[in-house]
Amino acid sequence: MSLSCLTSSNAVRGTAWCAAGVSHAPDGPVPGEARPRAARRTVRRAWLAAAAAMVMLAACGKKEDTPAASSAPGAAASPAASASAPLQVAFAYVGPVGDGGWSFAHDNARKAVEKEFGDRIKTTFVEKVPEGGDAEHVFRDLVQQGNTLVFGTTFGYMEPMLKVAADSPHVKFEHATGYKQSANMRTYDSRTYEGAYLAGVVAGAMTKSNRLGVVGSIPIPEVIRNINSFALGARSTNPKATVTVVWVNEWFNPPQETNAAQTLINAGADVLMQNTDSSAVLQTAEKNGKYAFGWDSDMSSYGPKAHLASAVVNWAPYYSASIKAVLDGTWSAGPGKHSWWGVKEGAIDLVALNDVVPAEVKARVEKVKAGLKDGSFVIWKGPVVGQDGQVMLAKDQVADDNFLQGLKSYVQGVEGQAPSGK
Amino acid sequence: MDAWALLLAATLNAGTLVALAALGLLINERAGVVNLGAEGMMLMAAIAGFAATAYSGSDVVGLLAGMGAGALMALALGWLVVMLNTNQYATGLALSLFGAGCSAFVGQGYTQVTLGPRPSYAVPGLSELPWIGPALFRQHPLVYLTVALAAALTWWLTRSRAGLVLRAVGESPEAAHALGYPVRRIRLLAVVAGGALCGLAGAYCSVVYTPLWVEGMIAGKGWIALALTSFATWRPARVLLGAYLFGGVTMLQFHLQGQGVQVASQFLSMLPYLATILVLVLISRNESFIRANMPASLGKPFHPGS
Numbered sequence: 237m238s239l240s241c242l243t244s245s246n247a248v249r250g251t252a253w254c255a256a257g258v259s260h261a262p263d264g265p266v267p268g269e270a271r272p273r274a275a276r277r278t279v280r281r282a283w284l285a286a287a288a289a290m291v292m293l294a295a296c297g298k299k300e301d302t303p304a305a306s307s308a309p310g311a312a313a314s315p316a317a318s319a320s321a322p323l324q325v326a327f328a329y330v331g332p333v334g335d336g337g338w339s340f341a342h343d344n345a346r347k348a349v350e351k352e353f354g355d356r357i358k359t360t361f362v363e364k365v366p367e368g369g370d371a372e373h374v375f376r377d378l379v380q381q382g383n384t385l386v387f388g389t390t391f392g393y394m395e396p397m398l399k400v401a402a403d404s405p406h407v408k409f410e411h412a413t414g415y416k417q418s419a420n421m422r423t424y425d426s427r428t429y430e431g432a433y434l435a436g437v438v439a440g441a442m443t444k445s446n447r448l449g450v451v452g453s454i455p456i457p458e459v460i461r462n463i464n465s466f467a468l469g470a471r472s473t474n475p476k477a478t479v480t481v482v483w484v485n486e487w488f489n490p491p492q493e494t495n496a497a498q499t500l501i502n503a504g505a506d507v508l509m510q511n512t513d514s515s516a517v518l519q520t521a522e523k524n525g526k527y528a529f530g531w532d533s534d535m536s537s538y539g540p541k542a543h544l545a546s547a548v549v550n551w552a553p554y555y556s557a558s559i560k561a562v563l564d565g566t567w568s569a570g571p572g573k574h575s576w577w578g579v580k581e582g583a584i585d586l587v588a589l590n591d592v593v594p595a596e597v598k599a600r601v602e603k604v605k606a607g608l609k610d611g612s613f614v615i616w617k618g619p620v621v622g623q624d625g626q627v628m629l630a631k632d633q634v635a636d637d638n639f640l641q642g643l644k645s646y647v648q649g650v651e652g653q654a655p656s657g658k
Numbered sequence: 659m660d661a662w663a664l665l666l667a668a669t670l671n672a673g674t675l676v677a678l679a680a681l682g683l684l685i686n687e688r689a690g691v692v693n694l695g696a697e698g699m700m701l702m703a704a705i706a707g708f709a710a711t712a713y714s715g716s717d718v719v720g721l722l723a724g725m726g727a728g729a730l731m732a733l734a735l736g737w738l739v740v741m742l743n744t745n746q747y748a749t750g751l752a753l754s755l756f757g758a759g760c761s762a763f764v765g766q767g768y769t770q771v772t773l774g775p776r777p778s779y780a781v782p783g784l785s786e787l788p789w790i791g792p793a794l795f796r797q798h799p800l801v802y803l804t805v806a807l808a809a810a811l812t813w814w815l816t817r818s819r820a821g822l823v824l825r826a827v828g829e830s831p832e833a834a835h836a837l838g839y840p841v842r843r844i845r846l847l848a849v850v851a852g853g854a855l856c857g858l859a860g861a862y863c864s865v866v867y868t869p870l871w872v873e874g875m876i877a878g879k880g881w882i883a884l885a886l887t888s889f890a891t892w893r894p895a896r897v898l899l900g901a902y903l904f905g906g907v908t909m910l911q912f913h914l915q916g917q918g919v920q921v922a923s924q925f926l927s928m929l930p931y932l933a934t935i936l937v938l939v940l941i942s943r944n945e946s947f948i949r950a951n952m953p954a955s956l957g958k959p960f961h962p963g964s
Contacts, residue, residue: 499915502661502916
């Protein structure tokens, strides 16, 4: 967008050219460009774009095809399974697998199921697939390559996946964090807010200033729910704790995440939490001698002193169940087929608690986890009071999933106004 | 009061990142070469600097490695656009894309690596002053060096013979050529010097500012630096001011959110760009002023002997 500040016609043309060069090989001069004098330069430019495209493809279009023989511990044991062609499973990620957060967690689960199923499956992944129209090509391509189970791991793939699913009835689609299903597409999600609550329990106990900070990504219900749950957890151990939120309006922008974290620390927060995808917030806390959490993946190595714990998402149980269902022929989809897994199913956990966290706080975390597992503890159970003092959940009222999925305003203890509220 | 001091400190820090790259691009453009590869150069420098610091344990080694990587990328750009006269825009963009992809490829193994404990910096004595100390004197040395660099660059461009030659090459390469100056060599040197500064900015980002490596971590700062050079009408002091303005508004919007100001955060996120565009438009109102400052041969290839 800053490029448009330089709006010289050349720059704009240059952009168009390179874009064309990356998606398809340039197949001749663009119509508007075919002036004789420019022809020679055009050829050279096309060549450059093509060269760039090739380098780009070589550099980042890596698709990992599992060498079946090398990663199949049970290959010899199950000759029957290896006789039939392996199930081809594909994953599309929005970020780079090296983001250390969201996409990294999905890819870890992919590796886990690969290990679990050995040569009965063959996995492929495509990373950095942008949300929206371009994703459709990627999904069509994955179907074309013979994949029969396709996982799309971000909200923005919803419409493209629905479209491709309608055209490919023989392929099974699984869409993370979405809410639309079809005959061969179902949705799944994890209760990340349970991890946020567990982190809150620790944060409330560890804060000295009673000010907690959250770096928010994009103000959608999922994120607001996490912030609220973090506040509920914190106030369960420290009723005086308040939560300040700073939004960066992006999932992944390390310098901006750093800026936001620094601002929160400057404003007096001494324990930070984030819903963004990198480890920048944790590292900023480390630099400033404050505390923070890891999110989505175990981030303890990024800030050994600052890291209190990591609220991790483990997608492996769901992926394993889904693949197993396909192999067994019991996989089914359709309207309303949505799985929302949490601590109970092993999809959410708070791991790698720092040694500075007192034993009684650790015990409390374990107790909450155990309660979530056996159903004796519910996070969203009344009384829950909203930020404006109005009752959100009356005493002993338990929130259902619809309530949780539609959360748009903050609970008491969170400062500022939720951007999507009112 | 203290919060504002910290805001000022954060502004200087954030501005330095953009200013360093923009000053590098200014050198390029004053010599008549547009460098659209800045983003890619910064990314390559970020991974080179991060890797070097991870191995050596020294920030200085990392920053130098970043400068080296930036210079090397710039050498490739310079060789293509100055020696082979390829189109500057297309080549720069290609290099930017290449840098983004290549840095991600090279950096695969570094996403989980962490640098050792980060040192904190303070100017002895001055940093203890109330308000002014935390606001101004607890920065990384590069923050001060960037200010010195802008001052030195102003002097060099306007008061030194070498600076005059550089500007001549950017204004009228034919005239400079006729006077016997090696236009292509000067342009190549300018491109490499500018690339080294972009590299320094990239390494500053991954070693000092956000001490980690993740793909695409420069997140558009290279493009902002590019826009800033024209917004600053190719003058170092204005580049510095513009960078601080951008950094300041960026930090201010977080600061306001942290203070609980009831403005949509989406609007606040837009502010840095809005402010920069606004100033750009205000400056562009005076067309002759821009024309007087813009290097006349910016983006035009030069063939000696044609």
